[in-house]
Amino acid sequence: MADTRTHAVAHHFDDAEQQREAGKLGMWIFLATEILLFGGLFCAYAVYRSNHPEVFIYAHRFLDPSLGALNTAVLICSSFTMALAVRAAQLGRRRQLVGLLGATIALAVCFLGVKGIEYERKWKEGLLWGARFHAKLAPAPPALPQTLPPVPPAEGEERSLIPPAATGPSGLARPGRAEVAEGAQGPPHDVQMFFAVYFMMTGLHGVHVIVGIVLLGWMMVRARRGEFGPEYATPVDLAGLYWHLVDLIWIFLFPLLYLIR
Amino acid sequence: MTEPTRSLPATPEHTVGHVVPVRVLARVWGALLVLTVVTVAVARVDLGSLNLDIAMLIATVKATLVVLYFMHLRYDRPILAVVFAAALLFVALFVSITLLDTHAYAHNLIPDYGPALPK
Numbered sequence: 001m002a003d004t005r006t007h008a009v010a011h012h013f014d015d016a017e018q019q020r021e022a023g024k025l026g027m028w029i030f031l032a033t034e035i036l037l038f039g040g041l042f043c044a045y046a047v048y049r050s051n052h053p054e055v056f057i058y059a060h061r062f063l064d065p066s067l068g069a070l071n072t073a074v075l076i077c078s079s080f081t082m083a084l085a086v087r088a089a090q091l092g093r094r095r096q097l098v099g100l101l102g103a104t105i106a107l108a109v110c111f112l113g114v115k116g117i118e119y120e121r122k123w124k125e126g127l128l129w130g131a132r133f134h135a136k137l138a139p140a141p142p143a144l145p146q147t148l149p150p151v152p153p154a155e156g157e158e159r160s161l162i163p164p165a166a167t168g169p170s171g172l173a174r175p176g177r178a179e180v181a182e183g184a185q186g187p188p189h190d191v192q193m194f195f196a197v198y199f200m201m202t203g204l205h206g207v208h209v210i211v212g213i214v215l216l217g218w219m220m221v222r223a224r225r226g227e228f229g230p231e232y233a234t235p236v237d238l239a240g241l242y243w244h245l246v247d248l249i250w251i252f253l254f255p256l257l258y259l260i261r
Numbered sequence: 262m263t264e265p266t267r268s269l270p271a272t273p274e275h276t277v278g279h280v281v282p283v284r285v286l287a288r289v290w291g292a293l294l295v296l297t298v299v300t301v302a303v304a305r306v307d308l309g310s311l312n313l314d315i316a317m318l319i320a321t322v323k324a325t326l327v328v329l330y331f332m333h334l335r336y337d338r339p340i341l342a343v344v345f346a347a348a349l350l351f352v353a354l355f356v357s358i359t360l361l362d363t364h365a366y367a368h369n370l371i372p373d374y375g376p377a378l379p380k
Binding site for chain 1: 277278280281283286287289290293294297300301304307308312313316317319320323324327328330331332337338340341344345347348349351352355356359360363364
């Protein structure tokens with residue numbers, strides 16, 4: 001069953017084990033850069049949420065936590081089938097490997113399907129990012145009139161020469177918290193910020209899911225050809241590491257976006 | 262999840278690396294699903310600012326399980342864990358120092374201070 005192809009060790013490696021370990025190290029370094037890439041978005045999330053907590057508390061209600069939880073479960077199951085697939089590859093069980101890779105891909109497609117349903121709803125309701133946000137929410141309560149604090153008297157050269165920040169393009173949040181009269185009803189200001197963060201984070205994650213599907217499909221083709229066996233399972237192993245990272249990021253995205261309180 | 266993992270008898274002529282037993286993988290899978298249910302359930306209870314902490318704690322436990330068993334970091338060489346920990350460290354530095362900075366501006370410190378606000 002396991003194929004008899006011999007996988008030569010590249011000339012710059014001493015043996016198969018060193019080659020395998022080098023591949024793993026390279027993959028983990030790549031995963032580290034992926035974590036840093038998403039780290040930028042988590043940072044943006046943290047800054048916006050700490051500056052505008054009322055926006056996050058208000059806007060997360062437009063997300064359906066049951067769909068989010070469903071997708072979490074789907075990804076966890078796909079991670080499980082992937083881990084089993086790596087095992088099957090290591091043990092040289094070819095048919096099992098192909099089947100498990102297929103199951104992983106099916107679950108990944110299922111994830112994207114649910115995501116598509118969610119995106120479509122947001123699109124229809126105009127719950128979009130930045131200036132494209134055109135949802136018909138109740139009118140925002142009027143902000144309290146701005147009362148600028150008295151500017152401390154300038155003493156000679158001490159006064160800052162830096163002009164106040166320019167207002168950015170439409171769709172950006174205003175700096176600072178919008179102070180709203182006590183007991184005012186209605187949505188907070190700058191709800192669109194939440195959806196900018198939501199679409200950016202889930203969108204980049206979704207791109208990773210699509211890349212994962214392509215990778216796993218490629219692995220499935222190679223597995224069907226019988227390229228993997230006990231002596232050579234590294235590509236499946238590395239694709240699995242990538243897939244688990246995609247799961248890992250969703251594990252954090254789900255509570256941060258769907259389960260805000 | 263702390264039961265000793267029995268390493269499978271790998272065929273001696275081929276080194277395939279460590280093969281994680283199915284039982285361990287299945288238990289991790291079950292734990293991840295249970296923790297997902299727990300995190301959804303806890304989010305329904307209002308615990309104030311504790312909600313975010315608990316959600317992050319559960320997510321971290323889930324992530325740890327995925328990394329240790331699904332990504333078999335537990336059985337791999339420590340250098341891979343060093344690479345992973347370095348990435349986490351730098352994300353933590355990035356987020357925490359940016360948060361320190363963002364809270365240091367006048368519009369966050371002085372109520373109603375917003376010179377750049379359009380009238």
